[in-house]
Structure formats: structure tokens, C-alpha cells
Amino acid sequence: MTDPRHLREPAGTTGPSRTGAVRIAGLSKRYAMSGKSMTVLDDINLSIRPGEFVSIVGPSGCGKSTLLRLIVGLDTDYDGEIRLDDTRVAGTGLERGLVFQDHRLFPWMTVAQNVEVALLNQKLPKERRERLIAEHLALVGLSDFGEAYPHQLSGGMAQRAAIARALVNEPRVLALDEPLGALDALTRVKVQAELQRIWMEAGTTMIMVTHDVDEALFLGDRVVVMSPRPGRIARVVDVDLPHPRDRASPLLHRLKDEILGELTREPREEDGTLVSFPARSSHSRSPS
Amino acid sequence: MSLRLRSVSLALLFPALVLGWWEWESRQGAGHAYAFAPLEQVARSFVEMLLDGRLLLHAGASLQRALTALLIGGSIGIATGIAMGLWRPFDRTAGPIVTTMRQVPILGWLPLVALWFGNGDGAKLLLVSLSAFYPTVLNTQKGMQAVEGKLAEVGRLYGFTRLQSLRLIAWPSALPLIFTGISQALAFAWIATIGVELLFSATAGLGTEMMAAQVAARTDVVLVCVACVGVMGFALNQLFALLRARLLRWQPAPGN
Numbered sequence: 425m426t427d428p429r430h431l432r433e434p435a436g437t438t439g440p441s442r443t444g445a446v447r448i449a450g451l452s453k454r455y456a457m458s459g460k461s462m463t464v465l466d467d468i469n470l471s472i473r474p475g476e477f478v479s480i481v482g483p484s485g486c487g488k489s490t491l492l493r494l495i496v497g498l499d500t501d502y503d504g505e506i507r508l509d510d511t512r513v514a515g516t517g518l519e520r521g522l523v524f525q526d527h528r529l530f531p532w533m534t535v536a537q538n539v540e541v542a543l544l545n546q547k548l549p550k551e552r553r554e555r556l557i558a559e560h561l562a563l564v565g566l567s568d569f570g571e572a573y574p575h576q577l578s579g580g581m582a583q584r585a586a587i588a589r590a591l592v593n594e595p596r597v598l599a600l601d602e603p604l605g606a607l608d609a610l611t612r613v614k615v616q617a618e619l620q621r622i623w624m625e626a627g628t629t630m631i632m633v634t635h636d637v638d639e640a641l642f643l644g645d646r647v648v649v650m651s652p653r654p655g656r657i658a659r660v661v662d663v664d665l666p667h668p669r670d671r672a673s674p675l676l677h678r679l680k681d682e683i684l685g686e687l688t689r690e691p692r693e694e695d696g697t698l699v700s701f702p703a704r705s706s707h708s709r710s711p712s
Numbered sequence: 713m714s715l716r717l718r719s720v721s722l723a724l725l726f727p728a729l730v731l732g733w734w735e736w737e738s739r740q741g742a743g744h745a746y747a748f749a750p751l752e753q754v755a756r757s758f759v760e761m762l763l764d765g766r767l768l769l770h771a772g773a774s775l776q777r778a779l780t781a782l783l784i785g786g787s788i789g790i791a792t793g794i795a796m797g798l799w800r801p802f803d804r805t806a807g808p809i810v811t812t813m814r815q816v817p818i819l820g821w822l823p824l825v826a827l828w829f830g831n832g833d834g835a836k837l838l839l840v841s842l843s844a845f846y847p848t849v850l851n852t853q854k855g856m857q858a859v860e861g862k863l864a865e866v867g868r869l870y871g872f873t874r875l876q877s878l879r880l881i882a883w884p885s886a887l888p889l890i891f892t893g894i895s896q897a898l899a900f901a902w903i904a905t906i907g908v909e910l911l912f913s914a915t916a917g918l919g920t921e922m923m924a925a926q927v928a929a930r931t932d933v934v935l936v937c938v939a940c941v942g943v944m945g946f947a948l949n950q951l952f953a954l955l956r957a958r959l960l961r962w963q964p965a966p967g968n
Contacts (some may be wrong), residue, residue, distance in 0.1 A: 498865060530864050532884040532962045545871045557831060575964035593870075709769050 443509050444596040444629035446495065451504035453490055453655075464490050466654035468504070472597075472631065477623055479644030480633045483687065487655025488633045492599040495631065496522040508597060518546065521595035525602040527582040529574040529589070536570035538559065539589045546593065560588040563622055580611040584618065591626055600632040602640065616642055620668055637682035637683050641676045642669055649686050659686055692696075749932040757932040766921070773916035777833075777840060778898075778905040783917075785827020785841030786897050789848025790890060796849070797886070798878075805945055810849055818843045818904050822911060831912040836905075843904035844897035854876025855886030888963065890954045900953055902945045 425700045453465040464487040472478050480488045493504055497516040506513040508520060529538045539557050548556070561567050564584040570594055574582055583603060603619070604612045616639055623643070634640050642665055651658040661679055667711045669676070685700050730753065738748040761767040790809075796803040818839055829835040859882045867877045909919025918937045925933035 457861075496869065498868060515869060519873060524862075526862070528862055530863065530866070530881070530884070532887070542870050543872075571963045575962070648903060669957055 437545050444474040444633070445509055446472040446597055447470075447505070447507045447627060448495075449505045449507075451494070451502060451506060453494065453499075453502045455486065463654035463700065465494075465502075466656050468655070469659060470648065470657065470660075474596075475627050475629055477630045477632070477645050478633065478648060479640035479645055479646070480648045480650060481635070481637055481640045481683065481687070482650030482655070482658075483631050483652050485655075486650040488650055489601050490655070491520065492595050492631065492633055495597070495601050496520045498522070518593045519596045521590035521598040523583075523586050523590045523598065523600045523603045525605045527574070527579075527586040529582060529585055530712065534564060534571050534573055535585045535588075536576070538574070538585060539592050542589045552555040556592055562593045563591065563625060564588040565618065579607050580615050582601060583607065583615060585621060587619070587622065591622070593624075595628060595629065598628060602633055602635065605635065612636075613640070617668075617700070620642060624667055629637075637680050637687075638671075638676075641679055642671060647679070649683055650700040659683075667674075686688070742795060746929070746931060749799070751936055754932045754935050757930070758936045761933070761936060767901065767936070767940065768923045769942060770918045771917050772800070773914070774905050774909065774918045774941075775944065777836065777909075777917065778901045781837050781840035781892075781896055782844045782901045784837070785844030786848045788841075789845040789893065790852045792845075793849045793852025793890075793893075794856055794886075796853040798882075803853065807853075810846070814846050814850075818900075819907055819911065822841070822908075826912070833914070835911055836908045836914065839908050841899050841902045843900040847896035848890070849891040851896070853887065853890045855889030855893075856882060858889065859885050888960060889922055891960060895949070895952050895956065898948055899945065902941075902948060906941055 448468055448470045451465060451468040452463065455462050455464055468491065470478075480491070482488050489690070490499070494502050495513065497513050497520065498513055500513075513520070522687060530537070530541065533541065536557055539560060540553070543553055546553075546566065551668050557570075558567070561570055564587055566581060566585055566588065569577065569581065569585075574585070577585065583606075587603070601620075619645055632640070632643065637647075641663055647661040647663060648657055649659040649661065650656065661681060661683060665673060665675055734748055735751050738745050738750040758767075792806065796806055821839060821842065825835050827838055829838060861882055863885065864877065867881050872880065905917070906919040906922075909917035910923055911919075913923070914920045918941055922934050922937040925931075925937065
């Protein structure tokens, strides 16, 4: 394995030396379910620039969580290619991080210990290790909660701690699987702003799956819209607005209407290839 | 009346009623006075046994026996439970044996143990250790298998080795159940200690003293011993609960 520790330029700079480029080509994923083969992801092609924030939205069953699991290497059984900076993904690695929807902190460790455990297999001098932990707790605004146990934290704080744990290895790419999905609406808006700030400071490539179109647009440089059964990329929407963003921007509202239109569109008859599943027929609504 | 005061007075109400009834029974003639030793006499015996050091000697001997057996039976139980939890073939082999042996009450082993090992301290320790072994082995085994797949995935993300996953994920997640096993083992070991002391003569121990007092027709002394066994068992249980709360302080409070 190559050394996952890399020198990172300050956020915002771009150049050929920056790392964190993800290239997904011809990616397909099949599951065997009760003897039958089911295609979860079908011919996914996507190139992500170093330091880019890509949001992925789509209905349940479009394979968006599966896509993240493949990128971080929790699932290694796929056809096609996933490359991070020209290295093919095979298994998990410290250069690729993941934040789950449930924080998944170890309940028997304090917040600081939970962050430290991510560095377990990095050979680092003690001072550097401690500085990294302190820096990342500060990055997510939990400097005063290093000694707290997860059950003492609110949902938003626990999720921020999980983000600190995922970033402490300074991964080149961070996957976020509905990281704010379990939070209440108000906390969610706050943590979205936090996440934007963290991304801008850390400069890490981020790929976030979400159900929330507002969230996808607020954070993403691009929004990938997926369609289900089999999971495909239906559209990629460029969000041409500088960060930090204003939620009230008319562009965001126009794009939201477009994406929602895409997500609620009925399968077109002339597509032909779209075979509707008998068990899931939605013929009660009139075809558009 | 404050809530605490109320709950304390409720807890004392029943014992007070029993003591009143007891005292009444002891005044119903000589036969009754033998079976229900008057409270005053029990109290006098208690003070006497406390002052001449007898109570301390016997209570200390029983406590030492119970705790030694807990250490032996408990550690073997935890080690076996870990092996069963981690290694399927061993679980399949040892599991049914443990479950079958558990059906036999500890005192059911008495004739065989007496035959094989005599009735010395070793035989007593063996029986009490066995009583501490069952709850620890079963709870540890269950605990080791209860590791959440979701947390195991976190270990995979950060490249944990098998040993690291064991130490940092499987072991701590099994700890609450292991503690449950130890607290059950503590209660069983205490009961079994008094049981074997009653049935096997020993140089010292609350059970032995009880037996001797019964032979000497000293119901008052029997009562002092019974009360001592009860209070000490209760205290052990409370102390262990405190220790558990301290060591497992990462757990959310129950009902939270």
C-alpha cells in the first residue's frame, strides 16, 4: 500500500499535484437474491475532481449506499473500475474514509479515544498523534468534549465526532452515507453549515449520499441524480455557485425544482428498456 | 413525607411486623421459646459472638471461601466462554456438556465429589467454583457472540487486525454480559458456600457454625448466622453493583 499520508495544499488551491481524484468507469454490481441475480448498479461512470464535493440523490433502491460501500472497499465484489488517483480500489484503506448515517462511535470509548482509534494502525510519534486528535476535535467544534462518552452527546455532536474520526487520517476522499439523516430538521441545517466549513477547511474530496435535495444542492459542486432498479445515473447537475452558499439563492431553488421533477418523473413508455417490476406497479397514477 | 423517607419506612414495615409476630410466638410456652428464640436472647448471642471474635472468624472463613471459588470458577468460566464465543467447533462440543451439567444442582454432585476428593477444603472449593463457573461461562459466551456487525465494519474501515478487533470491539461489547455473569456467580457462590459448609464439616464457616449450633440446640446462634449470611450476601451484591457502575460508566443509565 502506498503511504496514505500525503502533503495537502491549502484548501482552494488547484493544481496537477492535488490528490483525491476518483474515477468510476463501467461500474456494475449484482446481488444474488433467493437464487436470482439482481442488478443494483448498472454501468456507472463518474469522474470526481480532487477536493470536489459531489452529492448523490435518488430514491430508495437506486444503489447509492452500495456505491459508497464499493468506493471505501467494504464491498469488493464488483464489475468495472473504481480508481483513486490511478490506484484500483481493492478493500478498505486509510486513504478512503466513510461516515455512516448512525454515528457508530464505540460506546465504551470517550470522544477523543474514538478519534484516536482511527489512527491505531498509523505509525506516528505521540505528539503528532495528539496534535491530530486535538486539531480534528477543534475542526468539528468538540474540543471541550474529548472526555465525554457518546451517550452523553446530542445526535448532532455524535455525528460531528464521527466526522472527526473519519477525517483524522486525512483521507484523500471521504464518503458520507446520509450523514445527517438521523438528525432533526433544525440541527440538520446547522450541521450542514458545519460540514460545508469543514470541507472548505480540510479540502478533502467528499461524496455524500442524501435524501434531501436542498442539502445536496447546498453542499454539492455537482449533484448526481440516480434512478432505481437498476441503479443508474439519470443526470448530473452542476451547481455553479461559490462556497459558502446562501440558501436563498434563486439558482438553488430553480435547480431544486428541476431535480425534484427528475426524481418524480414516471418511467417513459418509449424507453422500452425500463421493465416495471410487477410487485411494484404504480399504475394507479396516470402516466405522464 | 419525602419520597425517600417513605420508601425506607415501607421497606422496614414488613420486617417490623415479622419481628413482632416472632416475639409473640416466643412467649407462647417453652416449646415455642425453643423454636422461636426470644429476640433479646438472639441479640445477646450476637453481641457475645461479635466480642469473642467467633462471628468474625466464621464470616471471614465463608467469605474467603466464596471469593476464592469465585476467582477460580469465574476466571475459568470467562476463559471458556471466550473460547466458545470465538470458536464455533468448541462451542458445539462444550456447549451441550455445560448445559447438561448445569441441570444437576450443585449439591447433587456432593456424593461423587466426596467419593473422589474426600470432604476437605479442596472438595468444598471445587463445588463452590463449579457454581460460579456456570453463570460466567454462559454469559461470556453470549456476550462474545453479541458483537454488532455495524461496529465490526468500523474496525474494517480502520484496518484493525483480528487481535485489535477482539481487544477493542468484541471484548468491551461483551463486558456488560460478562459482568451480569459475575454478579450471578457471586450470588450462587455465596449460597453454595453456606450449603457445602452445612453438609461437609469444616474448621470454620458460617454454615459449619450453624450446624454446630443446631446440634447444641442453640436456635439463637443459628438465627445470628442466618441473619449474617443474608446481610453479607446483600452487601456483596451492592458492592459489586457499585463496581460495575464504575467500570461500565460508558453505558447510558438504565431507562435513558
